Amino acid sequence: MLFVLLRGPLGAQTLDLREPRQLAPGAQLYHLNAPSLVNPPEPMSVWLLRLDPTLIELRSVLANDEILDTEVVSTIAERHNAIAAVNAGFFLPNGDPAGVLTLDRRLVSDTRRPRGAVGIIRDERGVKLIYARLKATATLTIGSGAGKRMVEIDGVDTARARDRTRLYTPSYNEDTDTAAGGLEWVLDRPKGLVRRSLGDGGRPADALRVVSGPHKAGKTRIPASGFVLSFGGSVRPAALAGLTRGARVSIDVSYEPLEGEPKPWASAQDIVGGAGLLIRDGRDVSDWSVEVFNKGFAEGRHPRTMIGDAADGTIWLATVDGRQPPLSVGMTLEELRTLAHRLGLVNALNLDGGGSTTMWVKEGGRGGVVNNPSDLAGPRKVSDALLVTPVPARRQEPTSPPPKHDAPKPQQ
Numbered sequence: 001m002l003f004v005l006l007r008g009p010l011g012a013q014t015l016d017l018r019e020p021r022q023l024a025p026g027a028q029l030y031h032l033n034a035p036s037l038v039n040p041p042e043p044m045s046v047w048l049l050r051l052d053p054t055l056i057e058l059r060s061v062l063a064n065d066e067i068l069d070t071e072v073v074s075t076i077a078e079r080h081n082a083i084a085a086v087n088a089g090f091f092l093p094n095g096d097p098a099g100v101l102t103l104d105r106r107l108v109s110d111t112r113r114p115r116g117a118v119g120i121i122r123d124e125r126g127v128k129l130i131y132a133r134l135k136a137t138a139t140l141t142i143g144s145g146a147g148k149r150m151v152e153i154d155g156v157d158t159a160r161a162r163d164r165t166r167l168y169t170p171s172y173n174e175d176t177d178t179a180a181g182g183l184e185w186v187l188d189r190p191k192g193l194v195r196r197s198l199g200d201g202g203r204p205a206d207a208l209r210v211v212s213g214p215h216k217a218g219k220t221r222i223p224a225s226g227f228v229l230s231f232g233g234s235v236r237p238a239a240l241a242g243l244t245r246g247a248r249v250s251i252d253v254s255y256e257p258l259e260g261e262p263k264p265w266a267s268a269q270d271i272v273g274g275a276g277l278l279i280r281d282g283r284d285v286s287d288w289s290v291e292v293f294n295k296g297f298a299e300g301r302h303p304r305t306m307i308g309d310a311a312d313g314t315i316w317l318a319t320v321d322g323r324q325p326p327l328s329v330g331m332t333l334e335e336l337r338t339l340a341h342r343l344g345l346v347n348a349l350n351l352d353g354g355g356s357t358t359m360w361v362k363e364g365g366r367g368g369v370v371n372n373p374s375d376l377a378g379p380r381k382v383s384d385a386l387l388v389t390p391v392p393a394r395r396q397e398p399t400s401p402p403p404k405h406d407a408p409k410p411q412q
Contacts, residue, residue: 015342023361024083026055038335045328047359047371049084051315054126057389060088060270067157067172070095070381073358084361084388086305086317088272090352091383096158099273100136107253108171110136110156114258115291116277116349118307119268129309130264131280131347132257141250142242151239160232168228176228178218183236185213185243188226210247276350278337301330303357303374308340308348316343319359323374355380
């Protein structure tokens, strides 16, 4: 019988992992029934995915490929032909992500509250993860040169609010799903003009233009290659006076990590928000006050989903079952961090948990959920999932194709 012995920082208890189930090259599955993972010992069930970053791809995918929806992890994974998958970010009941979310370098959910986040960078060498407590915001620039005006966008791909500006991307829905009574402008670029991907580090060759608006009926259609800017009021504010047909506009994104430099975040194809950064660069994060979540969330034992990596870049995904005393009691954030140490992780982040905690894997051509989700109805529908897929036969840079429309340009 094969054993894998893992040890975290000096003094940490060794974790014995039995022989794994091989899902695919670079993807191994482990299961722990280990009451000793908590003190005093309690029933505990933990499922672990060990991933070789040079042999797999890791990406975040929306439920039904749009913001305003939810879907169980299994059908998201099956639709994208994944090897394995876990639930990812926090979300509202309608599927609206509750934290930062970037897909294929396109910000689809912003946040002004710095919470733990993981960035996924894919290149010809494989997958690399970066971690920080992160803020992400978007800014609209109207005009150019000395007469340009910059307007802060109050939210991306989220419900409109009175006297607030919202930016809607094609990831949101076919339209803005808004009621009459507001003002909406369609931002796109003239047909036939060539654009560059933001992956080359340059500004689009052809700037966005205001092609129509203001529309007042709501439910404005979102162009596949552009955006809709929406204002929650019937009287145009002075800051938006320059939004006239044909006006040149641009959209910039700013990533502000509390730890480290912003530049790597502009290089991440995907960014997923969590709540509770546990370890960063080998150092424990124990003061979560800046992330602003309640005491019960951190100190209560709940089902948990975690992502992390070891010093050699090996990626681990973990699901901890909970709220089922005969099977598994769940973990506090501190207990989850202890598990991360015993796995030898130097970075670790708590993702959405509770009834959302789900791990799906494919073995022998058939897929299924391996953990025991805590909801009586079974696996909960979620807004997005982290998918493990086979590495392409030939890695290319960038590994993901340019988006159908230019992403907001990150500021560095």
